[in-house]
Amino acid sequence: MSQALTLARPYARAAFAIARDDKAFADWSQALGLAARIAADPQVAMLLGDPRLSDGGAVTLLSPQESNPSFARFLGLLAENGRLALLPEIAGLYEELRAEAERVVKATVTSATALPAGELDKITVALRKRFGREVEVQTAIDESLIGGAVIDAGDVVIDGSLKGKLERMQAALAG
Numbered sequence: 001m002s003q004a005l006t007l008a009r010p011y012a013r014a015a016f017a018i019a020r021d022d023k024a025f026a027d028w029s030q031a032l033g034l035a036a037r038i039a040a041d042p043q044v045a046m047l048l049g050d051p052r053l054s055d056g057g058a059v060t061l062l063s064p065q066e067s068n069p070s071f072a073r074f075l076g077l078l079a080e081n082g083r084l085a086l087l088p089e090i091a092g093l094y095e096e097l098r099a100e101a102e103r104v105v106k107a108t109v110t111s112a113t114a115l116p117a118g119e120l121d122k123i124t125v126a127l128r129k130r131f132g133r134e135v136e137v138q139t140a141i142d143e144s145l146i147g148g149a150v151i152d153a154g155d156v157v158i159d160g161s162l163k164g165k166l167e168r169m170q171a172a173l174a175g
Helices: 003-022 025-040 042-048 055-062 069-080 084-101 117-131 162-174
Strands: 104-111 134-141 149-153 156-159
Touching: 003 025, 003 069, 003 084, 025 042, 025 055, 025 069, 025 084, 042 055, 042 084, 055 069, 055 084, 069 084, 084 104, 104 117, 117 134, 117 149
Parallel strands: 104 134
Antiparallel strands: 104 149, 149 156
16 A cells, blocks of 8 residues: 555545534535645645645635535644645545445446447446445446446456457467
């Protein structure tokens, strides 16, 4: 595990605990996501590392206008501890904690071409049945797959692509 993830984990847990207590998972997801995107910008990252920028200035720069005061206090804590650069990792870990708490599996279905809505619905129903949880499906297109699809749902990867089948066949014939 990377050092950034190790350092970000307690902050993500703290953010999750605050959001849970405030019953504001979605608000915190939006605020953390926006702050993480801003902090990840190379020019902003340089600015955040500048000692002339006060903690309050950094919080103002990264806080969405509509965020609640507890989010601003959270950013203040990150600024005070020199951890604002960890916002992308904190946001990612927070989303994992939220998905687990809400019993949601996030899956990405990658296909060679756009899948018809009916096909995507069938895949979603099958994944719900397999995981026994709600499933949020995102789609992606990778023309190199030739046909079929690859489903990536966390620890589970199902490769039903024509490219994957050809690679497995080639490996079986070669070995």
